[in-house]
Amino acid sequence: MQLISCPWCGPREEAEYHYGGQAHVAYPHDVGAMSDADWADYLFFRDNPRGPFAERWVHAAGCRRWFNAVRDTGTHEVLAVYRIGEPQPELGTQASR
Amino acid sequence: MTRLTTGGLIDRTTVLSFSFDGRPYAGHPGDTLASALLANGVHRVATSVNRGRPRGIMAAGVEEASALVQLEAPFPEPMLSATTIELYEGLVARGLPGRGKLADRPDPARYDAIHAHCDVLVVGAGPAGLMAALTAARAGSRVVLVDEQPMVGGSLLGTRGELSDWTATVLAELTSTPEVLVLSRTTAFGYYDDGFVLALQKRTDHLGAAAPDNAARQRIWRLRAKQVILATGAHERPVVFADNDRPGVMLAQAGRTYLNRYGVLAGNRILVFTTNDSAYVAAVELAEAGAEVTVVDPRTDLAPFWAAECARVGIAVRPGHMVTGTTGEERVTGVHLAAYPSGGASATVHCDLLLVSGGWNPTVHLFSQARGKLEYDAELGAFLPVAGLPGAGVVGVRVTGAAAGTVSLAGCLAGGAAEAVAALRDLGVAAQPVAPPPVGTDRVERAGLVLWTVPVEISLDGSDLSDTRFVDLQRDATVGDVLRAAGAGLRSVEHVKRYTTIGTAHDQGKTSGLIASGIMADALGVDMAALGTTTYRPPYASVSFAALAGRDRGAIFDPVRVTAIHSWHIEHGAQFEDVGQWKRPLCYPRRTAFGGLEDLPAAVARETRAARTGVAMLDASTLGKINVQGVDAGEFLDRIYTNIISTLKPGFVRYAVMCGMDGMILDDGTVMRVSDTEFVLTTTTGNAAKVLDWLEEFAQTEWPDLRVHLTSVTEQWATIPVVGPLSRQVIAAVAPALDVSNEAFGFMTWRSAEIAGIEARICRISFSGELAYEVNVPSWYGIAVWQAVFDAGQPYGITPYGTETMHVLRAEKGYPIIGQDTDGTVTPQDLGMSWVVSKKKLDFVGKRSFSRAENLRPDRKHLVGLLPVDRSVLLAEGAQVIADPDVSQLPVVMLGHVTSSYRSVALGGTFGLALVRSGRDRIGERLFAWQDGEVVPVMVTGPVLYDEEGARRDG
Numbered sequence A: 001m002q003l004i005s006c007p008w009c010g011p012r013e014e015a016e017y018h019y020g021g022q023a024h025v026a027y028p029h030d031v032g033a034m035s036d037a038d039w040a041d042y043l044f045f046r047d048n049p050r051g052p053f054a055e056r057w058v059h060a061a062g063c064r065r066w067f068n069a070v071r072d073t074g075t076h077e078v079l080a081v082y083r084i085g086e087p088q089p090e091l092g093t094q095a096s097r
Numbered sequence B: 001m002t003r004l005t006t007g008g009l010i011d012r013t014t015v016l017s018f019s020f021d022g023r024p025y026a027g028h029p030g031d032t033l034a035s036a037l038l039a040n041g042v043h044r045v046a047t048s049v050n051r052g053r054p055r056g057i058m059a060a061g062v063e064e065a066s067a068l069v070q071l072e073a074p075f076p077e078p079m080l081s082a083t084t085i086e087l088y089e090g091l092v093a094r095g096l097p098g099r100g101k102l103a104d105r106p107d108p109a110r111y112d113a114i115h116a117h118c119d120v121l122v123v124g125a126g127p128a129g130l131m132a133a134l135t136a137a138r139a140g141s142r143v144v145l146v147d148e149q150p151m152v153g154g155s156l157l158g159t160r161g162e163l164s165d166w167t168a169t170v171l172a173e174l175t176s177t178p179e180v181l182v183l184s185r186t187t188a189f190g191y192y193d194d195g196f197v198l199a200l201q202k203r204t205d206h207l208g209a210a211a212p213d214n215a216a217r218q219r220i221w222r223l224r225a226k227q228v229i230l231a232t233g234a235h236e237r238p239v240v241f242a243d244n245d246r247p248g249v250m251l252a253q254a255g256r257t258y259l260n261r262y263g264v265l266a267g268n269r270i271l272v273f274t275t276n277d278s279a280y281v282a283a284v285e286l287a288e289a290g291a292e293v294t295v296v297d298p299r300t301d302l303a304p305f306w307a308a309e310c311a312r313v314g315i316a317v318r319p320g321h322m323v324t325g326t327t328g329e330e331r332v333t334g335v336h337l338a339a340y341p342s343g344g345a346s347a348t349v350h351c352d353l354l355l356v357s358g359g360w361n362p363t364v365h366l367f368s369q370a371r372g373k374l375e376y377d378a379e380l381g382a383f384l385p386v387a388g389l390p391g392a393g394v395v396g397v398r399v400t401g402a403a404a405g406t407v408s409l410a411g412c413l414a415g416g417a418a419e420a421v422a423a424l425r426d427l428g429v430a431a432q433p434v435a436p437p438p439v440g441t442d443r444v445e446r447a448g449l450v451l452w453t454v455p456v457e458i459s460l461d462g463s464d465l466s467d468t469r470f471v472d473l474q475r476d477a478t479v480g481d482v483l484r485a486a487g488a489g490l491r492s493v494e495h496v497k498r499y500t501t502i503g504t505a506h507d508q509g510k511t512s513g514l515i516a517s518g519i520m521a522d523a524l525g526v527d528m529a530a531l532g533t534t535t536y537r538p539p540y541a542s543v544s545f546a547a548l549a550g551r552d553r554g555a556i557f558d559p560v561r562v563t564a565i566h567s568w569h570i571e572h573g574a575q576f577e578d579v580g581q582w583k584r585p586l587c588y589p590r591r592t593a594f595g596g597l598e599d600l601p602a603a604v605a606r607e608t609r610a611a612r613t614g615v616a617m618l619d620a621s622t623l624g625k626i627n628v629q630g631v632d633a634g635e636f637l638d639r640i641y642t643n644i645i646s647t648l649k650p651g652f653v654r655y656a657v658m659c660g661m662d663g664m665i666l667d668d669g670t671v672m673r674v675s676d677t678e679f680v681l682t683t684t685t686g687n688a689a690k691v692l693d694w695l696e697e698f699a700q701t702e703w704p705d706l707r708v709h710l711t712s713v714t715e716q717w718a719t720i721p722v723v724g725p726l727s728r729q730v731i732a733a734v735a736p737a738l739d740v741s742n743e744a745f746g747f748m749t750w751r752s753a754e755i756a757g758i759e760a761r762i763c764r765i766s767f768s769g770e771l772a773y774e775v776n777v778p779s780w781y782g783i784a785v786w787q788a789v790f791d792a793g794q795p796y797g798i799t800p801y802g803t804e805t806m807h808v809l810r811a812e813k814g815y816p817i818i819g820q821d822t823d824g825t826v827t828p829q830d831l832g833m834s835w836v837v838s839k840k841k842l843d844f845v846g847k848r849s850f851s852r853a854e855n856l857r858p859d860r861k862h863l864v865g866l867l868p869v870d871r872s873v874l875l876a877e878g879a880q881v882i883a884d885p886d887v888s889q890l891p892v893v894m895l896g897h898v899t900s901s902y903r904s905v906a907l908g909g910t911f912g913l914a915l916v917r918s919g920r921d922r923i924g925e926r927l928f929a930w931q932d933g934e935v936v937p938v939m940v941t942g943p944v945l946y947d948e949e950g951a952r953r954d955g
């Protein structure tokens, strides 16, 4: 059972969290002017990298707050967590946790 | 009797009676079932699963893959190893023919789970583990030490009391150190991420019927450690030869353990077949205990020390020889010997016990589960852990002692202390290794011969079904099976494991895994290191489902939610249905004139008639309710719902629909405005948590600038719709201060009023099309207000109704249930509810998707009504709707499916709702429902089948 650090509560077991998909996908401006293809791209398409990936998580069985996390999708290691509205931290070669 | 008069860790002053296969026996405290059976001369214990061969006891511990038994008393428990059952008074067991039998009654014992956190977790209380735990304890760290045995010592327990004073001293120091927890009878069976280890503690199994009722029989420890030290020892592995499965064929260390720990001499004429020096000590000790011992060793260069020892105690040694087979049925009677490796000069030697040693497999299960890398050591013939875990996790997992391939006792003692110092250093703690106790010169100084099987003809042409060279005894899997796997083209040990099932039972690869790999490598002519070994997976040892379930059984397996009025429903004979976790009355069957109970259709007919012609009441407290507060609450709800909410005035209620970004309906309900800054939403019963999560996600992530707060109030309110043309009189009676006239209290408004002295919120909303008042009161008063309404309704024949009637009423009106009449691919427009989608709002969740080309197609599925031509035929929910009754031509074109179907008193027959392709353009058409192998003709109608003009809602 992996430990994930909630930016509000600290390290808690992964079962307390729910996954919320890719982070920093901004809601488009003026959606009425968008083509169907562009809207569909926003709606259905997300990145799927191997390696560090910024994601939304929610501490569902804890403080119920959403936050962002950078997770290595190859190792599941959570490299950084940060609150909504904070910029994605720069990750050096040494992972911060 | 084979029990010696002295020696061992058993209490001879106490006699325990037990029975096995129906016969009475006696043993002593300290015995296992296996040692007690051997003490009584019982070698045959079980029968193999596929081949029906007699099976005995091959080991003295958890690696036993042969002596499988069923406990019958005090409670039936199948598939246990006789070597892991501590003997207790009154034990009743029988040997198994490969399969056990589950109890026919619920297990009365209690099981539970507990969490613990520590700096250092040490798994295994042998020499290395004790040194590690002691070093960490003296450094002041929080230490948990777990060990599967009832007493500490590990491999020392199988010796003649070696270091027994020291282990007692260490245990005393550990147990008196406040931050140290020593858990005996506790098997760490799984390593999960970040230092999380699950362990099973057998707390009262060994007490039998004397186990106290108030103590959990077994407990799962959920251990979270910053550093893990695995001192899990090693399992001896056999060498495979023909008929190696006979009772009386045993691992060498097991024979030694039965002698030294249990005082049992398991044979009088013992043959020891070993490829390494470690079995010589067993041979010597057994000879000194009075057995006639012969050692067969394929090597020709005997260690001088052991050659001298054997000569001293009168052991005949046959160097350069091997065992090629055995004789005997219920117990081994003899051994076929031949020269190694030629196979020549064969001879048969009599014996009643054959001890085998092919070397040692370090117990690296937990390390492998932690994704630790293993590397093959050709000299030891074993996979050893490579220090350090991939992925640079924060939790250190270290392996020490025999598990790390250390052979000597002195090495294990020093290694345990050193690994603890290293683990503590990673925690920022400077520690000194504790001084090891003095030990004698180690006499196992060199690696043995790596031999998986005695030489065999390598043939990949398929297995000989008479093959008796067993690799996994429990699975009846042989050398031939491995060769057949190779012959079938399998090249990965993972595939061979699944093809042969080797290592998939109790064994979990402890004795069989490496041998299977070795045979594969030899057969394919590849390097063992390249072939690798199978990945170890939890659990390391068998764990019962009862232990894993713990307290989460019966009523608390999944929480059951009941409303504040539940007890009234029970008292009034409600029949319940499960809606999510909720118990809801389905209907309230009455006694019939003949003394029986109404069936569901009869009850529903009566209840619907009351709602349409008189007055009826429903417990709708399960509706999800969300309180939304904040100055931006209106703006927030405008963005969430498809229609405008912010224009709603306090005192008014609006029906509203919310969609996903893709435009598909998520949920619907009512929105009540309490004040400028407060709303209460309702959600579908089963969707309440999901909707709250959905709203929270938007509030926190997309629009954190909006000042809005969300709280679930589902449990805080009891909700009682009072429904029917006579509902006004009933509400007037219970709320005398309230003007219930249509002019003063119009449809889709709400008022505060006292009912039976309780402040209530009463809404003029209707889910039936009838005049209705929905009464909301705090849950504490739910049952009092329900009773008050029920009493006041008596003159009008008020009838409580359940969910089935609620469904009939709403379906007659064409009101969809989200999740029943929709399935995540349905837009508001598909339901014919364009009116609920605002054209004025600039944007809201899902708006852009409504104009996607796909969502504008004229042939989308629409919600329509279906009237069977024969109005006595009930449509099957889920039945496919088709246009052509000739279903012989495949494929049949599917137009949609029936989503709801009921019998209706008001409509004079059956009816249904359906999602049908271009459904609104087919109104008046004759289509067909395909159900139970028949086509049922139906007429397509609009979804509203009753009171289409809405004349009834105001009474």
Ligand SMILES: [Zn+2]
Residues within 6 Å of the ligand: A006, A007, A008, A009, A010, A059, A062, A063, A064, A065
């Ligand atoms: Zn939190």
